[in-house]
Amino acid sequence: MSRDNETIITPWEVKGKLEYEKIIQQFGTSPLTEGLIKRFKKLAGGNLHVMLRRKLFFTHRDFDLVINHYEKGGEVVLYTGRGPSGPIHLGHYVPWIFTKYLQDVFKAKLYFQITDDEKFLYHREYRLKDVQKFTNDNILDIIAAGFDPHKTKIIIDIRDINVLYKIAVKVAKHVTFSTVKAVFGFQHSTNIGLIFFPAVQAAPCFLEEEITGENVLTLIPCAIDQDPYFRVARDIAAKLGYNKPSTLYSKFFPGLLAGGKMSSSEPESAIYMTDTSETIKRKIWNAFTGGQPTVEEQRLKGGNPDICPIFHYLYFLFEEDDHKIRQQEMDCRSGNLLCGEHKLYLIKKLVNFMEKHRKRREKARDLVDKFLL
Amino acid sequence: MSRDNETIITPWEVKGKLEYEKIIQQFGTSPLTEGLIKRFKKLAGGNLHVMLRRKLFFTHRDFDLVINHYEKGGEVVLYTGRGPSGPIHLGHYVPWIFTKYLQDVFKAKLYFQITDDEKFLYHREYRLKDVQKFTNDNILDIIAAGFDPHKTKIIIDIRDINVLYKIAVKVAKHVTFSTVKAVFGFQHSTNIGLIFFPAVQAAPCFLEEEITGENVLTLIPCAIDQDPYFRVARDIAAKLGYNKPSTLYSKFFPGLLAGGKMSSSEPESAIYMTDTSETIKRKIWNAFTGGQPTVEEQRLKGGNPDICPIFHYLYFLFEEDDHKIRQQEMDCRSGNLLCGEHKLYLIKKLVNFMEKHRKRREKARDLVDKFLL
Numbered sequence: 245m246s247r248d249n250e251t252i253i254t255p256w257e258v259k260g261k262l263e264y265e266k267i268i269q270q271f272g273t274s275p276l277t278e279g280l281i282k283r284f285k286k287l288a289g290g291n292l293h294v295m296l297r298r299k300l301f302f303t304h305r306d307f308d309l310v311i312n313h314y315e316k317g318g319e320v321v322l323y324t325g326r327g328p329s330g331p332i333h334l335g336h337y338v339p340w341i342f343t344k345y346l347q348d349v350f351k352a353k354l355y356f357q358i359t360d361d362e363k364f365l366y367h368r369e370y371r372l373k374d375v376q377k378f379t380n381d382n383i384l385d386i387i388a389a390g391f392d393p394h395k396t397k398i399i400i401d402i403r404d405i406n407v408l409y410k411i412a413v414k415v416a417k418h419v420t421f422s423t424v425k426a427v428f429g430f431q432h433s434t435n436i437g438l439i440f441f442p443a444v445q446a447a448p449c450f451l452e453e454e455i456t457g458e459n460v461l462t463l464i465p466c467a468i469d470q471d472p473y474f475r476v477a478r479d480i481a482a483k484l485g486y487n488k489p490s491t492l493y494s495k496f497f498p499g500l501l502a503g504g505k506m507s508s509s510e511p512e513s514a515i516y517m518t519d520t521s522e523t524i525k526r527k528i529w530n531a532f533t534g535g536q537p538t539v540e541e542q543r544l545k546g547g548n549p550d551i552c553p554i555f556h557y558l559y560f561l562f563e564e565d566d567h568k569i570r571q572q573e574m575d576c577r578s579g580n581l582l583c584g585e586h587k588l589y590l591i592k593k594l595v596n597f598m599e600k601h602r603k604r605r606e607k608a609r610d611l612v613d614k615f616l617l
Numbered sequence: 618m619s620r621d622n623e624t625i626i627t628p629w630e631v632k633g634k635l636e637y638e639k640i641i642q643q644f645g646t647s648p649l650t651e652g653l654i655k656r657f658k659k660l661a662g663g664n665l666h667v668m669l670r671r672k673l674f675f676t677h678r679d680f681d682l683v684i685n686h687y688e689k690g691g692e693v694v695l696y697t698g699r700g701p702s703g704p705i706h707l708g709h710y711v712p713w714i715f716t717k718y719l720q721d722v723f724k725a726k727l728y729f730q731i732t733d734d735e736k737f738l739y740h741r742e743y744r745l746k747d748v749q750k751f752t753n754d755n756i757l758d759i760i761a762a763g764f765d766p767h768k769t770k771i772i773i774d775i776r777d778i779n780v781l782y783k784i785a786v787k788v789a790k791h792v793t794f795s796t797v798k799a800v801f802g803f804q805h806s807t808n809i810g811l812i813f814f815p816a817v818q819a820a821p822c823f824l825e826e827e828i829t830g831e832n833v834l835t836l837i838p839c840a841i842d843q844d845p846y847f848r849v850a851r852d853i854a855a856k857l858g859y860n861k862p863s864t865l866y867s868k869f870f871p872g873l874l875a876g877g878k879m880s881s882s883e884p885e886s887a888i889y890m891t892d893t894s895e896t897i898k899r900k901i902w903n904a905f906t907g908g909q910p911t912v913e914e915q916r917l918k919g920g921n922p923d924i925c926p927i928f929h930y931l932y933f934l935f936e937e938d939d940h941k942i943r944q945q946e947m948d949c950r951s952g953n954l955l956c957g958e959h960k961l962y963l964i965k966k967l968v969n970f971m972e973k974h975r976k977r978r979e980k981a982r983d984l985v986d987k988f989l990l
Contacts, residue, residue: 361786372783402786406779413734413775414745416810421794424809436797437789440813 253469254429256366258505264302264495271471273303273493280304283311288349295342295494300560303468305478306490310463319460320350321452323489325357325445325470328378329367332385333514335497335506337601338561340389342494343465347392350463354396355448356386356615361401362445365437372402385517387608387615388601398615401444407617408447411454416443418480427472446477449489461487468493497560498553500531517605521595528554528591534576535583546579554586562593626842627802629739631878637675637868644844646676646866653677656684661722668715668867673933676841678851679863683836692833693723694825696862698730698818698843701751702740705758706887708870708879710974711934713762715867716838720765723836727769728821729759729988734774735818738810745775758890760981760988761974771988774817780990781820784827789816791853800845819850822862834860841866870933871926873904890978894968901927901964907949908956919952927959935966 251260253267268275276299284307285292295301314320324343326336347354360375379400386398399407424430424442452460464474474491481488496505499513506514515524534552536542549555555576563569572589575581624633626640641648649672657680658665668674687693697716699709720727733748752773759771772780797803797815825833837847847864854861869878872886879887888897907925909915922928928949936942945962948954 361782365786365790372787402783403779405782406776409734409778409782410745410775413737413810416813417738417808419809420806421803421809421812422805425805430794432795432798433793435790436792436794436813436816437786439794440789440809443809 255469255472258469258496261503262496262505267468268303271303271468273305273468273471273491274307275303276301276307276492280308280311283308287311287314291349293342293345294564295338295345295560297566298559299495300338300497301342301465301492301494304490304492305471305474306488307463307492310461310490313461314350319458320352321460321462322346322350322352322354323357323448323451323462323464324354324466325359325448326382326386327359327363328375328382329363329370330378330508332382332517333506333508334517334557335499335514337385337389337517338497339465339467339494340386340391341561344390346463346465346492347395352395352463353452354391355451356391356396356398357445357448358382358398358400359441359445360403361405361437362441364402365435365441383612383615384605384608385601387611388517388604390604391615393611393614396615397617399448399617404617405444407451408444411447411450412440412443414484415446415450415477415480416440418483419443419476423476427476442473442476445473446480449474449477450481450484450486453486459487462489464489464491466491466493467496469496498556500527500553502532515594515598517598517601519598521599524595524598525591528587528594531587533583533586539582542582543579547576547581547583549573549576552576552583554583554590557590557594558586562590562597628842628845631842631869634876635869635878640841641676644676644841646678646841646844646864647680648676649674649680649865653681653684656681660684660687664722666715666718667937668711668718668933670939671932672868673711673870674715674838674865674867677863677865678844678847679861680836680865683834683863686834687723692831693725694833694835695719695723695725695727696730696821696824696835696837697727697839698732698821699755699759700732700736701748701755702736702743703751703881705755705890706879706881707890707930708872708887710758710762710890711870712838712840712867713759713764714934717763719836719838719865720768725768725836726825727764728824729764729769729771730818730821731755731771731773732814732818733776734778734810735814737775738808738814756985756988757978757981758974760984761890761977763977764988766984766987769988770990772821772990777990778817780824781817784820784823785813785816787857788819788823788850788853789813791856792816792849796849800849815846815849818846819853822847822850823854823857823859826859832860835862837862837864839864839866840869842869871929873900873926875905888967888971890971890974892971894972897968897971898964901960901967904960906956906959912955915955916952920949920954920956922946922949925949927956927963930963930967931959935963935970 281296310320322343358379360379364370364372364375383398419442424439430439449462452462471493474489478488499506501510501513508514512527515527531553533554534548536545559569572581654669683693695716731752733752737743737745737748756771797812803812822835825835844866847862851861872879874883874886881887885900888900904926906927907921909918932942945954
């Protein structure tokens with residue numbers, strides 16, 4: 245948990261202005277240096293993902309150790325997750341694209357945890373069947389991200405708890421209420437399921453070592469708000485005789501409205517993976533930009549790509565061409581590029597991307613069994 | 618938890634003078650009335666177990682509802698458990714004899730929970746394999762108690778958590794840290810596994826309803842120290858749409874040393890189910906009694922059966938004949954019966970009982986698979 249002026253980042257809440265340099269300092273993570281990125285690029289055969297090049301993934305814990313380990317022929321296992329509290333939007337999906345890329349680079353096994361227990365325990369109004377419905381829905385988007393079915397296992401906590409519980413009690417034995425109070429802000433009024441849950445989320449960090457007994461390193465790509473869980477897991481890894489998990493954290497994918505991240509609580513801020521092309525066009529068309537109120541002013545003063553979701557979507561994902569994105573940035577700032585033009589450009593790429601996703605998503609229905617534990 | 622002067626009764630600690638009338642008041646349970654016992658006797662076809670006749674089982678919650686339900690043709694399910702923290706002694710075993718009797722009377726399914734998670738989480742020095750060793754050992758004694766293999770399922774928490782976790786998270790959602798702090802005395806320094814555990818122990822209360830969807834009543838025969846768990850379970854049953862579990866509580870089986878219950882922390886106070894006949898003879902021979910220091914004084918003043926474990930063992934278990942036990946009590950008080958004679962009498966019955974148990978225990982090795990989930 246990090247509170248600075250009005251910035252709040254917890255696994256349940258992200259609020260306020262996000263200054264990622266400050267976040268690195270507050271969380272005590274390491275910045276992704278150019279040196280490290282260069283080493284990883286070599287390891288990736290020169291194919292550096294746009295999200296690393298442009299620092300959507302921006303900070304880490306011990307990612308350098310993962311690179312060392314892999315360079316020496318060691319095995320790397322990936323672990324990421326999803327809390328099934330609603331449909332998937334692009335903000336959720338973006339780190340999965342990157343995780344799929346990491347799976348290819350490291351030829352890695354991936355554990356994908358669905359924390360249905362946590363979402364049930366957190367949302368007072370949710371019944372188990374609500375969470376189950378989201379789980380079944382979300383799995384289709386996960387599979388559609390293109391993970392290797394031979395190397396990917398989706399763990400649904402309540403369904404697959406038998407795989408996790410033994411590790412979770414070992415973790416839990418070393419984590420007191422004081423600790424989860426300090427780290428997660430739990431109160432006396434917090435329910436005992438949520439209090440235990442950090443042990444369940446820690447379990448997959450150690451699953452591959454537990455199963456194989458091999459010296460594998462687990463790398464966790466996810467958004468920075470999940471760091472508290474893995475800080476706890478890292479703190480006790482040695483006590484349990486496991487390797488510390490390494491992490492690679494992303495910024496939040498910006499929402500379509502002014503400020504803030506893409507959020508399920510504001511549907512117009514988010515592009516859902518099942519949105520139709522028409523809905524996508526409308527949402528982008530209505531989106532906030534860094535532009536001026538009128539064409540005349542835009543031509544005169546130029547726009548501000550730094551605060552513009554249209555620019556950010558292209559920058560972090562949809563415009564991989566470094567030359568083109570630099571040109572767009574300059575044209576925006578100079579007033580050469582109007583917001584309407586830029587939106588149309590993004591819409592074309594986004595609609596195309598989402599059409600492909602929806603097709604893969606339909607095919608995913610037949611693949612679910614292959615991905616489940 | 619109940620603290621009165623120096624009397625402490627929690628699931629982890631029983632200390633001080635045990636005044637069972639006071640305990641009933643403090644715990645807020647109902648005494649087993651003669652009227653209720655009479656109704657149950659009828660239901661049991663006249664065969665009233667010595668532990669009910671002599672009130673080793675002495676208090677309950679809603680046992681009358683169980684009788685009503687069964688009389689109307691309803692199904693009763695039994696649930697009891699064992700925390701595998703060492704070998705089984707007679708104090709552990711006695712309630713199982715009674716549970717087996719209840720199984721026969723109610724023709725009931727029995728869930729027998731092995732709380733290996735809790736024992737691992739509670740004892741700092743225990744490794745999982747220690748608890749596993751005790752589990753494997755204890756199961757032999759459980760099976761040797763003679764439960765119906767077609768109607769009895771042993772649930773080993775860590776191994777079988779998949780059956781319990783879904784119910785446990787439903788329970789946990791309604792139990793806060795404040796509650797477990799108040800009920801179990803948990804502190805900020807308590808680990809998050811122990812904090813969650815009451816939800817795991819509550820789960821079998823609702824298991825049969827969860828599985829079958831039928832209107833079954835669950836009856837839990839166990840020692841009174843387990844009441845806090847079931848108080849919590851009863852409190853939230855309605856919120857989850859389950860029937861409240863009913864309970865039937867025993868006193869503690871007395872130890873062989875002066876005062877206190879049979880305790881694993883004092884091996885000479887306890888008769889272990891694997892003790893040899895020689896060991897049993899020695900332990901009984903060395904046992905504390907209610908007798909006088911010399912034969913002369915005993916003849917003159919008589920003994921005190923009220924504080925005598927030898928008498929209690931016979932009273933609660935080994936001397937079912939009401940006439941004979943009354944005679945022994947009178948002869949003790951009058952000085953007619955010497956402690957040595959009484960000890961020899963008990964030794965004969967006890968050695969015989971344990972020999973039979975050891976034979977059943979050996980046969981139990983082949984039955985384990987039948988009893989596991």
